[in-house]
Amino acid sequence: MRASSENENRDQGPWVEIDLAALIANYETLKRAAPGATMSAVVKCDAYGLGAADISRALYDKGACREFFVTYPSEGVALRAALGEKRRDATIYVFNGPEETDIAAFGEAKLTPVLNSIEQASLWAKASPNASSILHFDTGINRLGAPLEDAGPLAAMKELAPTHVMSHLACGSDPSDPKNAAQRDEFLEVAKLFPGARLSLSASAGALMDASYHFDLIRPGIALYGGSPFEKDDARIAPVASFKAPILQLRELAPGETVGYGATFCATRKTRIAVAAVGYGDGAPITGSGRAQSAVNGVVVPLAGRISMDLICLDVTGLPAAPAAGDAVELFGAGIRLFDAAEAFGVHSYELLTGLGARVDRRYVWGPGEAGSGE
Numbered sequence: 001m002r003a004s005s006e007n008e009n010r011d012q013g014p015w016v017e018i019d020l021a022a023l024i025a026n027y028e029t030l031k032r033a034a035p036g037a038t039m040s041a042v043v044k045c046d047a048y049g050l051g052a053a054d055i056s057r058a059l060y061d062k063g064a065c066r067e068f069f070v071t072y073p074s075e076g077v078a079l080r081a082a083l084g085e086k087r088r089d090a091t092i093y094v095f096n097g098p099e100e101t102d103i104a105a106f107g108e109a110k111l112t113p114v115l116n117s118i119e120q121a122s123l124w125a126k127a128s129p130n131a132s133s134i135l136h137f138d139t140g141i142n143r144l145g146a147p148l149e150d151a152g153p154l155a156a157m158k159e160l161a162p163t164h165v166m167s168h169l170a171c172g173s174d175p176s177d178p179k180n181a182a183q184r185d186e187f188l189e190v191a192k193l194f195p196g197a198r199l200s201l202s203a204s205a206g207a208l209m210d211a212s213y214h215f216d217l218i219r220p221g222i223a224l225y226g227g228s229p230f231e232k233d234d235a236r237i238a239p240v241a242s243f244k245a246p247i248l249q250l251r252e253l254a255p256g257e258t259v260g261y262g263a264t265f266c267a268t269r270k271t272r273i274a275v276a277a278v279g280y281g282d283g284a285p286i287t288g289s290g291r292a293q294s295a296v297n298g299v300v301v302p303l304a305g306r307i308s309m310d311l312i313c314l315d316v317t318g319l320p321a322a323p324a325a326g327d328a329v330e331l332f333g334a335g336i337r338l339f340d341a342a343e344a345f346g347v348h349s350y351e352l353l354t355g356l357g358a359r360v361d362r363r364y365v366w367g368p369g370e371a372g373s374g375e
């Protein structure tokens with residue numbers, strides 16, 4: 001990660017402003033949408049690129065979140081350290097479950113595995129008899145999870161004491177897809193074999209679907225971070241991340257002059273170009289060239305030419321007042337919804353967030369514009 005905001009030698013480069021108050025607001029929105037369920041937080045992949053440590057501490061302290069999901073044991077170990085002694089009652093689940101070589105880490109960091117096969121379940125039952133775990137069944141996504149045929153043997157397995165049974169929807173992004181109800185009904189069938197276990201089917205999408213999808217524990221990710229889990233935007237979700245970069249230079253082009261690699265933009269009139277310090281190396285996908293937009297001083301303007309590794313160019317000719325070097329451009333955030341930016345860049349919201357590069361300084365604020373530290 002690049003020099004943090006406390007560092008006086010900070011580069012004039014891109015940053016992402018992460019509004020922890022908006023994160024908590026989204027968490028509360030999901031809780032209200034699914035009042036009967038416990039709301040956890042999926043903080044895998046460094047909380048979708050926004051920083052699992054600060055995100056999780058905020059959710060614990062201000063949202064009363066006590067259950068967290070990561071993908072790898074190493075992510076769980078790092079999260080346990082970030083939560084620290086004063087938040088030691090947090091439960092950290094590991095989606096990918098244990099390998100034999102991970103068992104010690106699970107014990108030391110008090111991690112709870114998601115068990116995705118008979119093999120993983122046997123390993124866990126032998127290594128940690130009757131310790132908590134989640135049993136994950138595949139009800140039709142055909143990704144991770146034990147097949148339904150294994151439910152009988154798993155229910156009979158000695159010293160396996162799953163606290164939860166979970167599954168995952170393939171088509172939550174489209175609530176009208178009949179596959180959702182089919183998966184839910186399969187899930188209810190398999191759950192009958194585990195009468196003492198709590199049930200967890202839904203991620204962000206399911207939390208915002210009807211109550212028949214809520215069950216006991218919901219595992220939201222994207223909606224916490226300001227993204228819609230659906231195929232269209234969802235106004236209930238508040239923007240959390242604002243991806244910004246400073247303008248480095250301005251230049252005036254005569255008609256016929258071009259911008260960037262491949263000269264894909266050609267000025268048809270006197271054109272003012274702003275060059276900003278962010279590129280595909282920072283997570284502005286090159287597929288946004290000629291399509292994506294940015295907000296400059298509150299006004300949305302088009303990108304000009306091909307996005308390069310470290311730089312983008314914007315056509316700011318139409319701005320009522322010329323911007324200055326040092327002014328911020330926003331690729332998404334309060335001015336441009338994450339959903340719309342992702343569409344224009346030709347990727348999903350999930351990918352736009354997780355693609356934020358290592359050079360992008362993560363700056364945490366409580367409320368728009370209010371600087372503050374995460375801890």
Ligand SMILES: *Cc1c(COP(=O)(O)O)cnc(C)c1O
Binds near residue numbers: 202203205223
């Ligand atoms: C990533 C993931 C989630 C969170 O999904 P969102 O769509 O981001 O809410 C929940 N459950 C599982 C199994 C996942 O892999």
